[in-house]
Amino acid sequence: MFNVIGLLKLCAVMFLSHVDCFIHHHLDLEGYISQSQGIGKNEIKNILLPVDHCAADSRTWNMTYVQNLEFWKPNGPIYINIGGPYPYIVHTKIFKKGFFLYDLAKETNGALFGTEHRYYGKNTPLDLTKTENLKYLNSEQALGDIAMLIKYVKTMLNAENSKVVVVGGSMDGNAGNLAAWMRLFYSDFVDAAVSLSGPVLAKADFKDFYEIVGENFLKYGTPGCYDKIAKQFTTFQTRLSTPEGIKRFKEEHLICPSVDMSKKENQQVFFNNYLSAFNIFTFDAIDGDAFKVACENIIFKDISFNSKLLQWQSDYIVQDGHGCINDDFDVKFNTSIKDPWLYQMCTEFGSFPSTEEGKHPFTNSLPVEYYYKACEVQFGPEFGKKRVEDGVKATNQMYGGLHPNVTKVVFVNGEFDPYRKLGVTENLSDDAPAFVIANSGRAVMLYDKDSKNKEIIEAKKKVKTLIKKWIGL
Structure with missing residues (x-):
């Protein structure tokens, strides 16, 4: 069942041609799965997904994702690092010792996955030569891709009882937004989220x-x-x-x-x-x-x-x-x-x-x-x-701008980042806290390895504590 509050919001903006996506989005994965050869502990794989999650459309595309099961144990948490406007290779660079997500997976016996946002990798739903082909490039379709990957991953790992945490943060783009919005509209799939430098207010x-x-x-x-x-x-x-x-x-x-x-x-x-x-x-x-x-x-x-x-x-x-x-x-x-x-x-x-x-x-x-x-x-x-x-x-109506109706989401911004002006920087509730890391840039908590910056070190500890609490560890 989808998030009821989310559906009510969507019904309020049904005049938008694309909002049916969340309501009619199906998650029948039969016939959609394929995968490429793994490479080391960070394996590069693929999953066939619909070009259009919002309509009866038989066309598919091959989304690349990264998988790391180095620390996975049955019933451990599943971490999904959401890709922004860049190729999948970014995930392989941060799924290593000393980086936030890798260390969190190690501490919690978790599995690591990194998605590649549609249209930003080698494989795209349609080519980039015609504007018409880009009509399937939007946040709703991207959220559908992530939801389908989560369902497949849980089936593949036989992990129906595992908690799912989505993390989004990028030097450019909307990965931080997508993390918060996954909790907003797919709360039945996502148990907690970390939104790093996410400009959730469109302007x-x-x-x-x-x-x-x-x-x-x-x-x-x-x-x-x-x-x-x-x-x-x-x-x-x-x-x-x-x-x-x-x-x-x-x-x-x-x-x-x-x-x-x-x-x-x-x-x-x-x-x-x-x-x-x-x-x-x-x-x-x-x-x-x-x-x-x-x-x-x-x-x-x-x-x-x-x-x-x-x-x-x-x-x-x-x-x-x-x-x-x-x-x-x-x-x-x-x-x-x-x-x-x-x-x-x-x-x-x-x-x-x-x-x-x-x-x-x-x-x-x-x-x-x-x-x-x-x-x-x-x-x-x-x-x-x-x-x-x-x-x-339309974006602000659909997602709520600076006040998304979410719980178990932590919003983290950096002092130096101009986009914090478009992000959540004050607590929405006890279960949707927000803070700004002093003396730091954009999503650095995710990309900085073995930081000596005490503010970044403390931020990592704070977020880890919240995530472990929200998923019952």
Whole structure:
């Protein structure tokens, strides 16, 4: 039986074309299972799943997942690490000694599984060349995939009495959201959940994002770093206002000669790429020293910083003998292969980080209209601002935004993470606690090995204690 409260919520939004998914979703796995060869203790396997969980549709696709039964004992708990917008290989990197989930499985004689989110791995329900093919890329379908894997795993292990804990947390994407929403709509399948850095509130224009990025550099960077960043961005804007300045700017930042940097949308591609480097520092930081290092060794040494940008923006590099960055808006977004994460942002989550408002050092370099236009160019004219706003509204209605009606879910966010502004940071109830890890970045509790950061160490202990209590250990 499905979560009754969840169904009532869904009935309230039945005007949405896709919400029947939870009600009519079937879990008959007969004929759907296949698996590939295992590789070591972290085995790479596959399961055939429906392309569409919400309708009578015979099409299937081959979802990859990771399995580790190193510590499994009968009736032990089953841990499902939910994949975000990245390939399955991430799971194999953290299903190792010293990482949170591996150590928890060892302590509790548990089994470890890691899912690969549909459309983000080698195997996809449909190819990425047509926007129409992406209509099966949404959170409802992803939750259905996880539910079917759980049912199969319990059958495979003969573990009908085992407790199931889902964990979600990613440097980008919605894995933390999916963990909480699995408890919301599949409470009969999931006994407890850990939502790490989950921006459960959908928001079209995420104006707070860069204010927090700026705060991190102001609070933890070297003296004067924040002001230097502000001066740097002001200089960028000044140079991009004249032909002579543009010529110098392109040379300094390794921008391909063919790119017309007098066009505002091309300038915005540059700023989006450049700002992404600041975001990476913010997400990856396991303590405040990371910002000092960024200020001293990378940000204000232009050559090394541009080299980093070349590495991070490799998809847009034109190899012409020396390499240059192609900051052309049409080249980036008018592509034959569609970007699945951009699609989910344009249709479900929004959360576009803009610089139009807020106190930060990055000037008004990246307006939200940049993203709306990107949605239109990539997926079609009907995917503009209204589609984004409608999708955001529907997502919040369906899942409850900052107040999902859940129990036995712990919400964990990091101080440095801008997305904590869209996450649950205060207790919803005694059985749905929330806290922010001081001096830490995005989902680092999951990805940091043998941390020396005392706040992260304490957070791991706290979450382990909660999980063990909720599953009766």
